[in-house]
Amino acid sequence: MSVETFVEDAGLFYERLGLSRTAGRVMGWLLAAETGDADAPELAEALAVAKSSMSVALRQLEQAGLVERFRVRGGRRDRYRLVEDVFARAFRARLTEFDGFRALAEQGLKAVGEDPERRRRLELMRDMYTWPSRAAWSSHRSTTRCSPFRTPSGGRAPLGSVPPAAK
Structure with a gap:
């Protein structure tokens, strides 16, 4: 090529x-x-x-x-x-979108009550969009050895860098 x-x-x-x-x-x-x-x-x-x-x-x-x-x-x-961290920025932006889908599914779960079929669909949506945030954050933490609120050098993590699902 x-x-x-x-x-x-x-x-x-x-x-x-x-x-x-x-x-x-x-x-x-x-x-x-x-x-x-x-x-x-x-x-x-x-x-x-x-x-x-x-x-x-x-x-x-x-x-x-x-x-x-x-x-x-x-x-x-x-x-x-x-930009130096162009792909990390793009990835973090995508995770933010996943968090939005997850939050929407949570809202839907509250709205539909106990109906099992509607809950099943919304739980599937929520679980699908929860996994990438948690997996990415777990992977990030295991490779950088930092707390959710600190960078590897000990400074504060940028606002929004911790996916809500990982808190």
């Missing part, structure tokens, strides 16, 4: 997740690039897109917290690179 194929596949993959295809291609390019960074004109040329399209894609990625803008000392143009 070529890097070009990977970049195109990344574009399609990220498009299915809600980004523009160009933004997804930028993600793929930055992942596979030798230096891991580029300025907007370099990216536009490498991906054969208009500068205006590249500007929109980079803004989308920057606002989503996936890329960061920086400038090399003495440089005249902003450069872009993936």
